[in-house]
Amino acid sequence: MTRLHLAIAIVAGLLFANSAKAAGLLIIANPSVVSPAPLTLSQIAAIYLLRVTAWPDGSHIVPVNRDATSETRAEFTADVLQADDASLAAYWNEMHYMGKLPPVVQESEQAMLAFIRNVPGSIGYISASTAPAGVKVLAHVP
Amino acid sequence: MIGFISRSIPRRILAALLSIYVATYFATAIVVYSGVRASLLESDATSLNQLADLKYEQLVNVIGALATDLRAWSELDVMNDLVSGDIDKRVAETLEALKRLYGLAGDIYAFDAAGKLLASSGAYPIDASRIGLPSQWKSDSPHLVFFDKETDPITRHQIIALAVPVFGTFDRSYRIGTLVMTYPWSSVENQLFGLEYGTLLLEKGEHARVLAANPADLASQTDFDPVRKQDRNLASRFVAGRSLPRSGLLANWQVVTLQASKAATRPLHWVALELALLGAVLGLPIVILGRWLSQRLTAPIADLTRVVREIADTDKLEARAPITSSDELGSLAHSFNRMTENLERTTREREQFLRELAALNQTLEAKIAARTTELEAAMTAQRRFIGDISHEIKSPLARLSMALGLARRSPESDRQRQFDRIEREVQNISALASELLTLARLDGSAVPSEFTTVDLADVVQEIVADARFEKPDRARDIVLRLERPALVLGDADLLRRAIENVVRNAIFYTAESTKVEISLSNKAPGLVALTVADHGPGVPEPALAHLFEPFYRVDEARARETGGTGIGLAICQRVVQLHDGNVRARNNDPHGLVVEFELPALHAAVPTTHR
Numbered sequence: 164m165t166r167l168h169l170a171i172a173i174v175a176g177l178l179f180a181n182s183a184k185a186a187g188l189l190i191i192a193n194p195s196v197v198s199p200a201p202l203t204l205s206q207i208a209a210i211y212l213l214r215v216t217a218w219p220d221g222s223h224i225v226p227v228n229r230d231a232t233s234e235t236r237a238e239f240t241a242d243v244l245q246a247d248d249a250s251l252a253a254y255w256n257e258m259h260y261m262g263k264l265p266p267v268v269q270e271s272e273q274a275m276l277a278f279i280r281n282v283p284g285s286i287g288y289i290s291a292s293t294a295p296a297g298v299k300v301l302a303h304v305p
Numbered sequence: 306m307i308g309f310i311s312r313s314i315p316r317r318i319l320a321a322l323l324s325i326y327v328a329t330y331f332a333t334a335i336v337v338y339s340g341v342r343a344s345l346l347e348s349d350a351t352s353l354n355q356l357a358d359l360k361y362e363q364l365v366n367v368i369g370a371l372a373t374d375l376r377a378w379s380e381l382d383v384m385n386d387l388v389s390g391d392i393d394k395r396v397a398e399t400l401e402a403l404k405r406l407y408g409l410a411g412d413i414y415a416f417d418a419a420g421k422l423l424a425s426s427g428a429y430p431i432d433a434s435r436i437g438l439p440s441q442w443k444s445d446s447p448h449l450v451f452f453d454k455e456t457d458p459i460t461r462h463q464i465i466a467l468a469v470p471v472f473g474t475f476d477r478s479y480r481i482g483t484l485v486m487t488y489p490w491s492s493v494e495n496q497l498f499g500l501e502y503g504t505l506l507l508e509k510g511e512h513a514r515v516l517a518a519n520p521a522d523l524a525s526q527t528d529f530d531p532v533r534k535q536d537r538n539l540a541s542r543f544v545a546g547r548s549l550p551r552s553g554l555l556a557n558w559q560v561v562t563l564q565a566s567k568a569a570t571r572p573l574h575w576v577a578l579e580l581a582l583l584g585a586v587l588g589l590p591i592v593i594l595g596r597w598l599s600q601r602l603t604a605p606i607a608d609l610t611r612v613v614r615e616i617a618d619t620d621k622l623e624a625r626a627p628i629t630s631s632d633e634l635g636s637l638a639h640s641f642n643r644m645t646e647n648l649e650r651t652t653r654e655r656e657q658f659l660r661e662l663a664a665l666n667q668t669l670e671a672k673i674a675a676r677t678t679e680l681e682a683a684m685t686a687q688r689r690f691i692g693d694i695s696h697e698i699k700s701p702l703a704r705l706s707m708a709l710g711l712a713r714r715s716p717e718s719d720r721q722r723q724f725d726r727i728e729r730e731v732q733n734i735s736a737l738a739s740e741l742l743t744l745a746r747l748d749g750s751a752v753p754s755e756f757t758t759v760d761l762a763d764v765v766q767e768i769v770a771d772a773r774f775e776k777p778d779r780a781r782d783i784v785l786r787l788e789r790p791a792l793v794l795g796d797a798d799l800l801r802r803a804i805e806n807v808v809r810n811a812i813f814y815t816a817e818s819t820k821v822e823i824s825l826s827n828k829a830p831g832l833v834a835l836t837v838a839d840h841g842p843g844v845p846e847p848a849l850a851h852l853f854e855p856f857y858r859v860d861e862a863r864a865r866e867t868g869g870t871g872i873g874l875a876i877c878q879r880v881v882q883l884h885d886g887n888v889r890a891r892n893n894d895p896h897g898l899v900v901e902f903e904l905p906a907l908h909a910a911v912p913t914t915h916r
Contacts, residue, residue, distance in 0.1 A: 267385050270393045271393055274389040274392040277388070277390050278385070284476075
């Protein structure tokens, strides 16, 4: 990818981010993930707080987060996880000591999409304004 | 050289000693030299082994550090982006930063699980999207893999490579890509090669090959078969050291350090030089000792030889060999000296004998000469004697002839007187003939007289009695002193005639009233002495010596007057000599003649064989 493409992508991301407030969030997952019903917010929160680590079929859940500076992440933290950054950081630190790694971080919507597409059992979120190409949408957070 | 040595025993001994020394020392020197050489090569090989091991370890450390780094890097969170195709270029940035921070000589490439090149530590000339994971780097191993020397498919440089699979941090079993790190071969060589002479890096195993060599032509120079190279004595020209085989990434590698044997054994030149010097230094006292010993051993022989030569050259037997020791040589010298002494004594005796013989010869010649002179004198005397006889006979014959002539012409009355005279002359001639006969008998001594024991006192007394009867007027003048007995061994008749002759002379040649002293004594030792001394006119001193010669007369005229043949005293002397005695005449004091007889006394008379 050239730097030009990268620049376009960043600009596009910013644009999507600005429009995210209106559109809300899409919870996406690798297409291999089989979900009997749309996930509830508490279910999603349980996954990201590492309380649930496996899909109903037994496959490993790979939660993917955005970088801490991202507006999408701030929205996700506030709306879905319903916690503030400081307490989350403390929580994940605690989890780390217990041998559980916090969610993988991707720094852009595209990277998030590419990761989710490629890694089986992965789950992430994107702005509702971004097209969820090649991924399975599990829920829509307004 | 051999002739020079074999001419002298000391040289032979010296040569033998020297050759023993040289052989021994040479053998020792060879053993020492080869021992030193072996230990030199051994220590050299040891140090080369250590060096090779050190280099190998250095390589292992460097590559090991790289491998550790690469493993760590593969577990970075950011590597999760390989899943998302490194959209955010976070992996690329990380790789660039790592290369910069670690000062890496090579490059790091990140491939995703499908083998697509996603990121690298540097720019590369080819479009990344087209580059897949090079087939040689593909590996299913879940661990780090080491790739030997090869050409980097991206940069086309000679490199070695390390490849490590990358797994997602979220799921350790989920492989998300591969990290490959290259390391330039030139850096490997820089690590490997130092200032020392020869270093080889080998790849072992089936595809054994020389990976690197310093100098570059070393491999061809040594002409090794790398496989066979495990043989220790690979090349006599080189000493080799090898790294120990180890497990790990570089198990297939072996570092071989080489050094030319010549360089390794250069200190041996000094060893050889020192050995040669030591040999020479040790040889010097041995030569001196050998010379001393051989001369000491052969000096007695040389002395003996010199003495023998001296004797042979000069014929002088005084020379003696010095005896310096009590061994066999000393005993030889001793025996030689004894032999020489014997020879010398024999020679001396022979010379003395010869001298004596010569002296004897001389004496004999002298005797012969003396005898010849004596004979000549005797012959002269004989001739004179014959002349005298002729003269003595001629005179009475002339007178006889004259008397005969006178008688013929004389008248009858006077004839008687002439006849008397003729008779007298005939008696003279007859007496002379008788005397001559006696003398001839005594001289010739054809028949030895019959010797008996005679008492000279009886003989003398008889003669004196006859003389007194014959000359009564002189009877009182005769003084007789006799010592009885005066025994001698002899012919009484001859002795009587001899003594009578002297006594009669003393009486007839002296005037009346002149004393005639006759004494007979046993003069000690074993000698009978008879002295007849008168006090007449005596004889002139020069005549004394001739008194006992035949026909010698002191006074011719008086002799004819007194009568006598002139050979009475000669007969007297012969008789006395026949009896081993002697008779002398001397003048009496103040005048007169003394005749002394000396005859051996009977008990002392030696029975002699008479001529």
